[in-house]
Amino acid sequence: MRPEVQAQLAPFLRTVAEARHAVLLVDYDGTLAPFHTKRDQAYPYPGVVPLLQEIVRNGRTRVVVISGRGTTDVLPLLNIRPRPEIWGIHGLQRMKTDGSTEMPRLDEKTLNGLLDADRWLGYQQLRHTAEFKAGSIAIHWRGMSEEDAEDLRARVLLGWRRIAEYSGLDLLDFDGGIEIRASEADKGDAVRTFLSEISPATPAAFLGDDITDESAFRAMQGRGISVLVRPRWRKTEAQFWLKPPDELLDFLELWLKACTEHNTFDSGMAAAVNG
Numbered sequence: 001m002r003p004e005v006q007a008q009l010a011p012f013l014r015t016v017a018e019a020r021h022a023v024l025l026v027d028y029d030g031t032l033a034p035f036h037t038k039r040d041q042a043y044p045y046p047g048v049v050p051l052l053q054e055i056v057r058n059g060r061t062r063v064v065v066i067s068g069r070g071t072t073d074v075l076p077l078l079n080i081r082p083r084p085e086i087w088g089i090h091g092l093q094r095m096k097t098d099g100s101t102e103m104p105r106l107d108e109k110t111l112n113g114l115l116d117a118d119r120w121l122g123y124q125q126l127r128h129t130a131e132f133k134a135g136s137i138a139i140h141w142r143g144m145s146e147e148d149a150e151d152l153r154a155r156v157l158l159g160w161r162r163i164a165e166y167s168g169l170d171l172l173d174f175d176g177g178i179e180i181r182a183s184e185a186d187k188g189d190a191v192r193t194f195l196s197e198i199s200p201a202t203p204a205a206f207l208g209d210d211i212t213d214e215s216a217f218r219a220m221q222g223r224g225i226s227v228l229v230r231p232r233w234r235k236t237e238a239q240f241w242l243k244p245p246d247e248l249l250d251f252l253e254l255w256l257k258a259c260t261e262h263n264t265f266d267s268g269m270a271a272a273v274n275g
């Protein structure tokens, strides 16, 4: 990790070492895992899973994944036990650690809009480019030539713009595609909801890469740290930038070290009290 970044992160990591519990909120695609043209093969960067596994096993950190994917999509890619809590579809869906899922309640207007968006793809013979989720449809053009991607985007938007307008759905560009979805939630809402359930004293961090993570970065302001994880820096509201995979792995290692230090600190206290 660049020494200046490590120095900037040090005060936060100290709070992690000193706290009883900490929260690590992470996006999945582009953050923990490099992009893959086959989405079901987008496994995390080598080294990420063992470190996250150790962090979870240490017991002081709640790891929560907040992804644009559906929750069940993330599980086979991020094989960690016990399974972390997962918020899917930008927070429209929530799967708790016991596997129970809270599904979005979508109103009729939203559902009809999604049906129309799907019909439009059928009409344009573009269904094979789509990923269907509860509350959203995403079109992916990763791996296509720039020209093909632009053509695909134009054809999709030709129908979706109007549909989004009359049905109140959101159109959302992301890295490698576009999505039409229920407007009830974004990652910022997910982060705010999650943080409202835990003690304000609990150190928290959010790691993300995409434009859709910016609302989550903003939601962390005054509450914890926000980290852009991306090979190249871009304009962002995140406080820190880590270049994956190396600096991401360094960060996770430092986090784990902070949690382990806490254990030492704790047993030292216990010894002092008992002695």
Ligand SMILES: [Mg+2]
Pocket: 027, 028, 029, 030, 031, 208, 209, 210
């Ligand atoms: Mg991402």
